[in-house]
Amino acid sequence: MTTALICHPEFLGHIPPPGHPERVARYDAVLGALHDMDLLQVRAPLAAEEDILRVHPRSYVDDLKRFAPEGGWRAIDSDTYLSAGSLAAAWRAVGAATRGVDMVLAGEAANAFALTRPPGHHAEAETAMGFCLFGTVAAAAKYALEHHGLERVAILDFDVHHGNGTQALVEDDPRILFCSSHEWPLWPGTGAATDTGPHGTVVNMTLPTGTDGAGLIAAWERDAFPRIAAHKPQLILVSAGFDAHRDDPLAGLRLETEDFATLTGRICDLADHLCSGRVVSALEGGYDLDALAAGAAAHVRTLEERGR
Template identity: 65%
Template sequence: MATALITHDACYDHVTPPGHPEQVARLDAVLGAVKDLDLIRVKAPLVAEDDLLRAHPKAYIDSIKDAGPENGWVSLDADTHMSVGTLQAAYRAAGGGVRAVDLVMVGEVASAFVATRPPGHHAERETAMGFCFFGNTAIAAKYALGHHGLDRVAIVDFDVHHGNGTQDLVEEDPRILFCSTHQSPLYPGTGAAHETGVGNVVNVPLPEGAGSDAFRTAMETQVFPRVAAFSPQLLLISAGFDAHEDDPLAGMKLRTADVAWVTERLCDLADEHCAGRVVSMLEGGYDLQALGDAARAHISVLEERGR
């Protein structure tokens, strides 16, 4: 067994305006940090329309197709911009998650990391926002249920921002457990503890300045027990690395060691409940050095556990 690294050069063609934090260099930071690891390199396919439709209505998908510019940028909101290559990149990002699920479910690899952009966890059912266009992780979860016949899929999101889009896409489906730790108050302003879906959503808001102790306690007392009780058949991770102390967009104080720790613990849960099957997808992380260091720590654990 091994770990797959899924990416595609088309993700470099999603070009944001100068100074935008979700920049092309993020992908270089991640891929450069893991270039020496023993990973199976896989090209992310274009997502199938039917798989997008598991999460988004056709009218919304068509609106994203139609919004792409012939040159320059189109701004869908103050943060979310489309360039000429954005649509292809977004289709590869969603397709990468689907491909990762296939590889893990048929046993070709033990785990997979999807290093693509744009990210996905802010994309709601009918709204692109927060740098995101399609709900990549939610699409992967729904694909696993529909295509592979699973009954229970868990998503753990440790991005510093609440995954409002993922929550919007799964909160009415009891077959999907969504757990999120995130700084609050912070963009997008959602993720209060009382938001529980149909009993399948666990939000753990943490204050600005929260560091290792608060994060680890939240995981140990609120997230890990719920995942264990749910006993998923597949574990998905929304791996945002912007809770790192060096990240410019937020104020949490995690260190690279915390990323390695949470990855180890999530792999323990996967080993216990779902034969070690883990699919992790890149979300945030905007200090390039911290992003590379944290991504390497995360992927190194997946690779070591997948041997």
């Protein structure tokens, strides 16, 4: 089998103001870095509304529709914006992740990477924040459980910022194990190591500024991988942020490009053992274009090599 690359030109239609870190060029940088890989490229569909409503109330979705501008952009908060094409992009981001779930569970692909914008792991049930509008990976997890009838899934988030939105959207569901490694202290200020969720299905790994790849991977080996093995997920979902790279301007971890390949390989090891290699990954952060492109390429190349 092969690795599915799920993307769509409408991801270019989410256009924040000039100078915003989550810029359109991020999509092109990653797509260009993947062009020479043997991937099954698939156009991301629009998500079904019910897939979004599993994690967001209709009132929130309706509010975003009313607030969306016909041109230019509108600020939801100090760093989260809606442009005319933002909702279509966010809708397709959820569609890309759920399409990845469909393909991997049906055996159409060994694993999948959803090249999406805007990111999703900061969006809470009724709050857009941190560049995020919809909880993309949380929605995919609920879709795997409710639409496909899985009993257990795991979400692994290695973005440099805590996935506060994802945790908020899934922590009440004991079928979902959520593991996040993140710089501490750092915005959004959530994700303390003592926060394990109401069912003990949350693993937060706090990393001091300056932590390198070896330190991050050691935290996953010590704190997360045994919990994932015990949870026995039938599918592993990944929030793949590349802003833990040493060159990223928004944070202070010190990962090198090869560290993303190493961590991805260990995730694939677990997936091979637990769930027939089933991994669906979606892009989150990463704001230095070169570091983002290199990190995403290392991640996807590892998925591709392991999915053969």
